[in-house]
Amino acid sequence: MRSLRWLVLGTAMVSLILIWIVREQSRFQELRYDQLKAALEDGRVREIEIGNQQAVGTLTDGTGFFTNLPDRYDDLQRLVERKGVPLRYRRTLINAAAWQGLLTSLLLLAIFVGVLIFFWRQMQVGNQQAFNFAKSRARRYDHSQPKITFDDVADLEEAKEELREVIDFLKNPQRFQALGAKVPKGVLLMGPPGCGKTLLARAFAGEAGVPFFHISGSEFVEMFVGVGAARVRDLFEQAKAQRPCVLFMDELDAVGRLRFAGIGGGHDEREQTLNQLLAEMDGMEQNSGIVVISATNRPDVLDPALLRPGRFDRRIVIDNPDAKGREAILRVHLRGKPLADDVDIEKLAKQTAGFSGADLANMVNEAAILAARKAQDKLTMTDLLEALEKVIAGPERKSRLLTEREKKILAYHESGHALLGKLLGVREVTKVTIIPRGLALGYTLHLPQEDRYLMTKQEILDEMTVALGGRASEELVFGEVTTGAHNDLERVTELARRMVCEYGMSERLGPVTLGKKAGPIFLGRDIVEDRNYSEEIASEIDKEVRRTVEECYQRAMDILKSHRQALEMLAARLLEKETIDGEEVDEILKRAGVTSQRDGKRAGGSKDGQESSVRQSDG
Ligand code: ADP
Numbered sequence: 001m002r003s004l005r006w007l008v009l010g011t012a013m014v015s016l017i018l019i020w021i022v023r024e025q026s027r028f029q030e031l032r033y034d035q036l037k038a039a040l041e042d043g044r045v046r047e048i049e050i051g052n053q054q055a056v057g058t059l060t061d062g063t064g065f066f067t068n069l070p071d072r073y074d075d076l077q078r079l080v081e082r083k084g085v086p087l088r089y090r091r092t093l094i095n096a097a098a099w100q101g102l103l104t105s106l107l108l109l110a111i112f113v114g115v116l117i118f119f120w121r122q123m124q125v126g127n128q129q130a131f132n133f134a135k136s137r138a139r140r141y142d143h144s145q146p147k148i149t150f151d152d153v154a155d156l157e158e159a160k161e162e163l164r165e166v167i168d169f170l171k172n173p174q175r176f177q178a179l180g181a182k183v184p185k186g187v188l189l190m191g192p193p194g195c196g197k198t199l200l201a202r203a204f205a206g207e208a209g210v211p212f213f214h215i216s217g218s219e220f221v222e223m224f225v226g227v228g229a230a231r232v233r234d235l236f237e238q239a240k241a242q243r244p245c246v247l248f249m250d251e252l253d254a255v256g257r258l259r260f261a262g263i264g265g266g267h268d269e270r271e272q273t274l275n276q277l278l279a280e281m282d283g284m285e286q287n288s289g290i291v292v293i294s295a296t297n298r299p300d301v302l303d304p305a306l307l308r309p310g311r312f313d314r315r316i317v318i319d320n321p322d323a324k325g326r327e328a329i330l331r332v333h334l335r336g337k338p339l340a341d342d343v344d345i346e347k348l349a350k351q352t353a354g355f356s357g358a359d360l361a362n363m364v365n366e367a368a369i370l371a372a373r374k375a376q377d378k379l380t381m382t383d384l385l386e387a388l389e390k391v392i393a394g395p396e397r398k399s400r401l402l403t404e405r406e407k408k409i410l411a412y413h414e415s416g417h418a419l420l421g422k423l424l425g426v427r428e429v430t431k432v433t434i435i436p437r438g439l440a441l442g443y444t445l446h447l448p449q450e451d452r453y454l455m456t457k458q459e460i461l462d463e464m465t466v467a468l469g470g471r472a473s474e475e476l477v478f479g480e481v482t483t484g485a486h487n488d489l490e491r492v493t494e495l496a497r498r499m500v501c502e503y504g505m506s507e508r509l510g511p512v513t514l515g516k517k518a519g520p521i522f523l524g525r526d527i528v529e530d531r532n533y534s535e536e537i538a539s540e541i542d543k544e545v546r547r548t549v550e551e552c553y554q555r556a557m558d559i560l561k562s563h564r565q566a567l568e569m570l571a572a573r574l575l576e577k578e579t580i581d582g583e584e585v586d587e588i589l590k591r592a593g594v595t596s597q598r599d600g601k602r603a604g605g606s607k608d609g610q611e612s613s614v615r616q617s618d619g
C-alpha cells in the first residue's frame with residue numbers, strides 16, 4: 001500500500017500549492033477598466049504590463065492589481081504613455097483564471113497518475129501471486145518453535161514404534177538396502193478425529209532430525225484447475241532438493257477422495273491433483289530418501305489407488321484411547337499444572353470412556369479455565385468433573401427458563417432414568433440434573449465404570465430399558481408423553497437394530513449378520529449399508545426391532561410402577577434442588593426402601609458401539 005501513501009502525499013502537496021497560489025492572487029485587487037484609467041490619471045500606478053486582454057501592475061502604494069481589458073484599449077495605451085508609467089507588453093500573460101485552470105488540470109493529472117501507479121503496483125503483486133500459485137505453500141517445520149516430541153504423545157505406542165522405524169529408514173538406508181528390504185514410500189495414519197494424528201506427525205518432526213514439510217490436503221484444492229497439480233509437483237520438487245526428508249500431508253481425504261465420486265462426474269481439479277500425487281509417488285524411487293506421511297479420518301473415501309502397494313503401503317490405525325491410554329493422555333496434559341490433592345487421574349480416566357485425546361485435552365483446559373475464574377491456585381477434582389460435563393454436554397444454561405410444568409415433567413423424566421439406572425445397575429449414576437446444558441434440557445449422567453469390549457444381550461436390554469425410563473416415567477405420571485424423549489428413542493432404536501442386525505441376538509432371526517458394514521465405525525460408511533437381505537427379512541427386522549423396544553418399554557414401566565414412591569421422592573428432590581449427585585440418589589432410594597439389585601455391577605458402552613458414556617434425555 002505504499003503507492004497509496006504516495007498518492008495521498010502528492011495530492012496534499014498539490015492542494016497546498018493551489019491554496020498558496022489562490023492566496024497570492026487575492027493580494028491582487030481587481031480594478032475595473034475605468035478605475036484603472038482613473039488611477040492612471042491620478043498618477044497612482046507605478047508600473048503596468050499589458051497583454052492577452054489583461055493588464056497587470058502595481059500601484060504606488062505597493063498593492064498589485066489586474067484589469068480585464070476591452071477589445072480595444074488604445075486610450076489606455078495613450079494614457080500610459082502620457083503619464084510616463086513604465087509599460088511592458090506581454091505576448092502571453094497568464095492570468096489568474098489560466099493559472100487556476102492549469103493547476104486544476106495538474107492536480108487531476110497527479111491523481112490520475114497516482115491511481116495508475118497504484119493499480120500497476122497491484123497488478124504486479126497479483127502477477128507475483130499468480131506465479132506463486134503453483135508453489136506448494138508447504139511449511140517447513142520450524143525448529144524454533146517449542147519442540148514437540150514423542151513424550152508429548154501419550155499412548156499410541158505402536159504408532160510411535162512404526163514411525164521410529166521410518167526414522168531409521170531415512171537415517172540408515174544402506175542397512176535396509178543391504179538386506180534387499182524395500183523402504184516404504186508412504187505411511188498413512190488413520191483414525192477418528194482428535195485421536196492425535198497431527199500431533200503424532202508434529203512430534204515425529206521434532207524427533208526425526210530431517211527436514212519436514214507440512215501441508216494440509218485442503219491447501220491443494222484451489223479454485224483453478226491445474227493449480228493443485230502444480231503444487232503437488234512443486235512440493236515433491238522441494239522435497240527432492242532436501243532429501244532425506246519427510247513430507248507430511250494432513251487431511252489427505254481432501255485430495256485423495258475417490259475419483260468420479262462427486263456429483264456431476266467428480267471434481268476435475270481434485271482429480272488432477274490426485275493423479276499428480278499418484279504420479280509423483282510412483283516416480284519416486286524406492287530408496288529415494290523421501291517418506292510421505294499422511295493422515296486422514298476418512299480412509300473409506302480415499303481412492304483405492306492411493307492404497308495400492310508402492311504408495312501408502314504402511315498403514316497405522318489409531319483408535320480412541322482406552323482407560324489406560326486416557327490416563328496417560330491426562331497425565332501429559334496435566335503435567336506442569338498445579339493439582340489439588342483430591343485429583344484422581346485414574347478415576348477421571350475411567351469416567352471418560354469414549355473421549356478422544358482432543359476431548360481430554362479440551363477437558364483439562366476447561367478445568368484450568370474454571371479454576372482460574374474462581375481464582376484458585378490449584379486445579380481441583382471438582383473443576384475437572386465440571387469440565388468433563390461441559391465437554392460432554394456443553395455449558396450449563398441457567399438462563400434458559402422452563403415453566404413450572406416443564407420442570408416437573410423434566411424432573412420425572414430424569415428421575416425415571418436415574419431410578420432405572422440404579423436399579424438395573426447398568427452404569428454408575430453420578431449426577432441427575434434438570435438444569436439445561438448444551439442442547440439438552442436435563443440429563444442423567446451415567447458413567448461406565450470401565451471400557452467394555454463385550455456386552456451381553458441382557459446388558460444391552462438393560463441399557464435400553466434405562467433409556468426408555470424417562471418416557472415411561474412421563475407416561476406413568478402425566479398420562480402423556482412429550483417431545484423431550486426423542487434422543488432416548490433414537491438411541492434405543494439404534495441399539496435394538498444393532499442387536500438384531502449386527503450382533504445376531506434376535507431369536508427369531510437367528511445369529512446372522514444382516515447388512516454388511518465395511519471397516520471400523522469411524523469410517524462413516526454406516527449410511528451406505530449393503531443390503532444383503534430380502535424385503536421380507538427387512539420387514540421381519542422392523543418387527544423384531546419394534547418388539548424388542550416395546551418389551552423394554554413395558555419392562556421400564558413395570559419397574560417404575562412398582563417403585564412409584566422412590567420415583568416421587570426423587571422427582572421432588574430434583575425439583576427442589578435441580579441437581580443431585582449419585583450418593584444422594586442412593587440415599588433417597590434407601591429411604592424409600594429400595595436397594596439396587598446389581599449394585600456395583602460393571603457395565604458400560606461396548607467398544608465398537610458408539611453409545612456415548614452419557615445419556616442425554618432431551619434434545
Ligand atoms: P487429529 O487426529 O484430528 O489430527 P490432533 O492431533 O489434532 O487430532 O489432536 C488434537 C489434540 O488432542 C492435540 O493437540 C492434543 O492436545 C490432544 N491429543 C490427542 N491425542 C493425544 C495423545 N495421544 N497424547 C496427548 N495429547 C493428545
Ligand code: MG
Nearest residue numbers: 197198250295
Ligand atoms: Mg488433524
Ligand code: ZN
Nearest residue numbers: 470488617618
Ligand atoms: Zn431422557
